[in-house]
Amino acid sequence: MRRVTWALVIAAVAATSICSAQQLTRHDLGRTVKFKVLVDKVMQPEADWHTEKWMVDEAAAAGFNVWSPRRAGDLAEVRQVTQWCEEAGILHIPWMRGTLSASLDDETADGKRMVWNSGVEDSLWSPNSDEFWQWTNDLVLEYARISAEMPTLFGVFLDYENYALGPNCYDLSYDDLIMGAFAREKGITIPTLEFGARKDWLTEQGLHDEFEAFQVARWRERCRTLREAVDAIDPTFMFMIYPAPGTKFMVEACYPEWATEQAPLVLADASTYGRASVLPHKQALEANRDMLLERQEFALSQGDNLLYTGGIDPAVKGADPEFSGRNAGMIMEITDGYWIFYxxxxxEGEHPEYFKWFSLAHEAADKGDWAWAWEPRETPDTYGLTELTVEDPTKKQLVVYGWKRPFMDMLQANEEYEVHDMEGSVLSYFEGADVVILQNFNQSLSGDSPFVRMLREYVEQGGGLMLVHDTAWFMASPYPEIARRGYPQNNVEAERHVIWTDLLVEDVRHPALRRVERGVPFETEFYDHMIFRPGDEGTVLVRNEFGDPVYVAGERGRGRVIYAGTYYGYNDALSGIEADLFWANVDWLAGEGMSYRRQARTRDAEGHPAVKWSDRAGF
Structure with missing residues (x-):
């Protein structure tokens, strides 16, 4: 009955959508028609994770033009679903994991698993293994055969997210297979090395660049072989890959080898899944747009025959039905379409409301009504608090964005602070906090954006702000006179990160350092860090071994700011000097210790009755 009820609700849309979609072909997608891809995890559970005809019909009636079932290993079912999609006038693309599990207990996989540059061995077959490629090729070629017979199935959606241990897949691997092949190619002997020593050894020998080129060339050869095998069956068969813009493997091997004039490579970006943090509706849409445009520009600069799509995931915080629909409209305007990880x-719950808003987005896109995405909300926006809820006013209040469990546990263990996961983005919410930590708040916000202006007002009224890791890279610096992003030259990864490099606390008498040990190299809990360029009003607290500033402190108005380039508590709680440094910083931001001004100030300085001369004895 529930299916019939929903079908009646969208019957008007169905009458036009299915009729107009009957002529749709794979050659239209991304060229004359926007991608509207539904990767379903809401309807399929109603049938024990199988697709049934009513699901395809319902998706088509809502205006989606591609059905992508989350599970597609049964080829007979794949054919049946393809037939249903053809009858509904939409296209079909099976979703497929791009990784293959290899248990750490499986002796047959020893030496053939993915080994990251950190030395971590992942429970995945290496991209250099025959097993990985045999599995990939076998299933993709089966899909290609169905595609040649039934053109409604037009490609495969490959998911390179890492559901095991490490980053998304793949980067260079240091497994036995590739190390041995490289040694044979060079005619050298590589000593027996622990996984964690392999990258360093190659670098020390001046061989790492050659090793990298050698491995990427082998990836490309494997990708090329698969593309050629697919072309022999169906040269219009398309690859769609996630997460875009992509990993090293995706950008340097999949891009050049899988993108053809007859079958463009479709890139699936997940950065627009939901709201940009807890920003209000319009600001979040603007942040998503700016971020997606930047990422799309990079991807399209890498080669030809590429199509770009943005993603939506209602499970992400703030992705309510109306925001998701408006987000879809915004994405379709600036890219070749969108896909939803549904x-x-x-x-029986919110599904009808989501489909209502996606239907409206599709209708607006089909009319070219791009202003629709930016119209005022019609439903209440209940996301984001306007006031911090304090349980114990005797404690200092700390708001944190971007935490993993080890970091949160460490914060909550300090009984001087009441810790809050950030749930608001307006000044009235921030005003309740003594300290705000924004870790990896990766939003491309301009200096005059409402959120950045709000941060400045919060600090100048007396707040303590810590901008951690990638935050001050993506966001325009609220205080460039204190610090702004830096561009490292040594041990660089992804343009902005310095990897595997120790830090040292500066020998400067700053109250944010308290009694932290100076001048002693210390390892950070996370393997990379950012660097900054200090301004005239910034004081460098910590540098890396290359002399790059990693922590910079400053004051504005009645408040205090620290730019911190490290990532806190990714795998474990902080320890040693790094933990001492962190808590000394946080306590200073919360108002402990005297002010530190680079220019001499008097006790009567406006708003700072306790400010003293910075060179005063005992300071």
Missing amino acids: EGPTY
Whole structure:
């Protein structure tokens, strides 16, 4: 009955959508028609994770033009679903993991698993292994055969997210297979090395660049072989890969080898899944747009025959039905379409409301009505608090964005602070906090954006702000006179990160350092860090071994700011000097210790009755 009810609700849309979609072909997607891809995890659970005809019909009636079932290993079912999609006038693309599990207990996989540059061995077959490629090729070629017979199935959606231990897949691997092949190619002997020593050894021998080129060339050869095998069956068969813009493997091997004039490579970006943090509706849409444009520009600069799509995931915080629909409209205007990883709502719960808003987005896109995405909300926006809820006013209040469990546990263990996961983005919310930590708040916000202006006002009224890791790279610096992003030259990864490099606390008498040990190299809990360029009003607290500033402190108005380039508590709680440094910084931001001004100030300085001369004895 629930299916019939929803079908009646969208019957008007169905009458036009299915009729107009009947002529749709793979050659239209991304060229004359926007991608509207539904990767379903809401309807399929109603049938024990199988696709049934009513699901395809319902997706088509809502205006989606591509159905992508989350599980597509049964080839007979794949054919049946393809037939249903053809009858509904939409296209079909199976979703497929781009990684293959290899248990650490499986002796047959020893030496053939993915080994990251850190030395971590992942429970995945290496991209250099025959096993990985045999599995990939076998299933993709089966899909290609169906595609040649039934053109409604037009490609494969490959998911390179890492559901095991490490980053997304793949970067260079240091497994036995590739190390041995490289040694044979060079005619050299590589000593027996622990996984964690392999990259360093190659670098010390001056061989790492050659090793990198050698491995990438082998990836490309494997990708090329698969593309050629697919072309022999169906040269219009398309690859769609996630997460875009992509990993090293995706950008340097998949891009050049899988993108052809007859079958462009479709890139699936997940950065627009939901709201940009807890920003209000319009600001979040603007942040998503700016971020997606930047990422798309990079991807399209890498080669030809590329199509770009943005993603939506209702399970992400703040992705309510109306925001998701408006987000879809915004994405379709600036890219070749969108895809939705449809999870979060239940079929009997919010599903009808989500489909209502996606239907409206599709209707607006089909009319070229791009202003629709930016119209005022019609439903209440209940996301984001306007006031911090304090349980114990005797404690200092700390708001944190961007935490993993080890970091949160460490914060909550300090009984001087009441810790809050950030749930608001307006000044009235921030005003309740003594300290705000923004870790990896990766939003491309301009200096005059409402959120950055709000941060400045919060600090100048007396707040303590810590901008951690990538935050001050993506966001325009609220205080460039204190610090702004830096561009490292040594041990660089991804343009902005310095990897595997120790830090040293500066020998400067700053109250944010308290009694932290100076001048002693210390390792950070996370393997990389950012660097900054200090301004005239910034004081460098910590540098790396290359002399790059990693921590910079400053004061504005009645408040205090620290730019911190490290990432806190990714795998474990902080320890040693890094932990001492962190808590000394946080306590200073919360108002402990005297002010530190680079220019001499008097006790009567406006707003700072306790400010003293910075060179005063005992300071």
